[in-house]
Every structure is written in C-alpha cells, then in structure tokens.
Amino acid sequence: QPPRTCEDYRxxxxxxxxxxxxxxxxxxxxxxxxxxxxxxDYEACRAWESGRAAAAQEALCNSERARVTEKQKYAPVxxxxxxxxxxxxxxxxxxxxx
Amino acid sequence: xxxxxxxxxxxxxDGCVSGGFDSATSQIVLCQNNxxxxxHMNRVVTHELIHAFDHCRAHVDWFKNVKHLACSEIRxxxxxxxxxxxxxxARFKFGLKGHHQTCVRDRAIRSILAVRKVSKETAEKAxxxxxxxxxxxxxxFGRIPHSKTDAKRAYRDFKNRDxxxxxx
Numbered sequence: 001q002p003p004r005t006c007e008d009y010r011x012x013x014x015x016x017x018x019x020x021x022x023x024x025x026x027x028x029x030x031x032x033x034x035x036x037x038x039x040x041d042y043e044a045c046r047a048w049e050s051g052r053a054a055a056a057q058e059a060l061c062n063s064e065r066a067r068v069t070e071k072q073k074y075a076p077v078x079x080x081x082x083x084x085x086x087x088x089x090x091x092x093x094x095x096x097x098x
Numbered sequence: 099x100x101x102x103x104x105x106x107x108x109x110x111x112d113g114c115v116s117g118g119f120d121s122a123t124s125q126i127v128l129c130q131n132n133x134x135x136x137x138h139m140n141r142v143v144t145h146e147l148i149h150a151f152d153h154c155r156a157h158v159d160w161f162k163n164v165k166h167l168a169c170s171e172i173r174x175x176x177x178x179x180x181x182x183x184x185x186x187x188a189r190f191k192f193g194l195k196g197h198h199q200t201c202v203r204d205r206a207i208r209s210i211l212a213v214r215k216v217s218k219e220t221a222e223k224a225x226x227x228x229x230x231x232x233x234x235x236x237x238x239f240g241r242i243p244h245s246k247t248d249a250k251r252a253y254r255d256f257k258n259r260d261x262x263x264x265x266x
Contacts, residue, residue, distance in 0.1 A: 003265040004258065011251075024244040027183055030196030065266055074231035077169040078156040088124050088154060092104070 002057075003064045006045040013038035037063065100150060115212070117142040119149035121160045126150055141185075145178035151238060164216060168224040169232040171206035176233055177242060180205055203229060 002009075015021055016035035025033040041063050047056035100106075104125075111117075111129035116138065118127045126146040133139050152158050152170045159166045175181055181201035186193070193200060203225055210221040236242060239252040255262070 001261070001265055003262045008254075008258075015247075015251075020245070024242075026196075027194060028196070028198040028242055030199075061266055064262075068266065071234075071236075074234060076156075076235075077228050077231055078152075078158055078166055080156050081154070084154045085124060089104070092123055092125070 002045045002048050002060055004045070006042060006049055009038060009042035009045050013042050100147070105150065117146050118213070119146045119153065121153050121158070124150065124153060141179045145174045145180060148174040148177055155237075161214075164210065164214065164220060164224040165228050167210055167214065168206055168221070169228045169235075171209040172202055172225065172229060172232040173235055175202040175205040175209070177236065177239060179243075182244070199233065202233060 013035055016033050016038050022032055025031070041060055044056040044060040044063070047053045048060060106126050106128060108128050108130040110131045111127070114132055116129050116132050119125075120127060126143070126149075128139070128142060128146075133142060149170050152173065153160075158170060160170075176198075179185070181198050183194075183197070186197065186201055191197075191201065191204075206225050207218070207221045210216065210224070211218060214221075238256065239249070240255055241248055241252055243249040243252055
C-alpha cells in the first residue's frame, strides 16, 4: 500500500496551497512554498490504488525516499542514544538541597 | 515518556526567566511567578520539552559543548512558537521575509548567554556553525508547527510511521 493514505497526500497538497501556509513558509524560509510535488504524489497514490500501476508505485516511493534523504542531508551535531538516560525515570530525592 | 509529577517542577525564579531544563535531574522547571498567560505557558512547555526530548534521544553535552547547547536552543526557538510574527512584533522586532530564522538565531544566542559564561562571539560562532543542521532538524514533529492543525498532522504522521516506513 502507499506510504501514506491518498487522503493524506491530498490534505498536504491543499494545505500547502493555502494562504496561511504560504504566509508561514515565506516568514520562515523567505520564499513561497512549492506544492507541485504533493500533487504528483497524490496523483501517483490514486493511480496506485485504482490500477496498481507499477510506474506510479515506483514514482511515489522514490518521491518519499527522496524526502527522507533530504532530511538526512546534514551531519548530526550529536550522537543518538540507544535508550533514555539511566536516571530519566529514577525518582528524585526531593529533600536534597539543589 | 514524560510524567507530570516527575519531569515538571513549578518554582519561583529570579529575574524574567520563564523556565529551564535541568539535565542533571531530567526535569523541566516552569517559573510560576513569571508566566501569566496560558499561551505563554504553552510556549514555554513546548520549548523545554524540546530540550528534554533532545536530552532523552541523544548524548547532549549541555555543559562542555557549546555547539550541542546551540543546536538544542535553535530547535527549541524554531519549533516552540517563540518566533511567531506576533511574538516578534510584541518585542518590537519587525521583519517578514525569512524573519523567523533571524529570530531563531538571535534567541538561541540569547539563551546560550543566559546559561553559560561564554563570550557573545563564542555563542554566535557556535550558533552559526550548527544553524543549518539544527534549523532543519524538525524532530519529533517533522514540520514546523505553526498552528494546532500542524501539530495534529504531526501527531497523525507519528501514529502512521510504521505504515510509512514499511512501504517506502
């Protein structure tokens, strides 16, 4: 099945084209958003669900994988943990002066 | 997971600080004498939760590595709503095109200087070095939440993450 529901792609596309989002994007990034990609993903999703078109499946997966890769563009500043810090859940000693 | 009675503490604070994250105890401190509006409280809680999230998921050297501190402050200013247009206007800071990033940079520098004894140049250099990486690190939201709608969408994406990852 597609990575997201087709309704999610449609929502993202329509949200991207809205005035509020355009304003927020301009304020945060200094340019207007590009929404064509969500539209293409939505159309690929519909093609996938209705006809199981192989080309549409591949296009959609490539698009989503590219999104994931874009997020990993920058080298992380810190190393990730494998589990929370050891004292995360330990009770605090409330009587100890801070 | 964060628990109200373990990870939050409401205290009186000096000066005009609104809150902080104590990495030694993994606890968020909320300054009950300096927060007077619900919207401000929401913002401070989100801001400190970003720090708590970073402390929980990564080896952040809060005290000895200024770049680590800078990164978390950039993310907290970016994702908490600290830098909305209305908040900036209320601070008499005016700007529109990409002003969010100017605000995030400035507030991160201010936060560093408030908690560490480093020079302004050191703080600025650290922020500039990690800005691109950290401004674009939008975890756990996956987007900059400008509204409740955005926040709800982010939560929806989180709930559907297994399906997303399985079908890439």
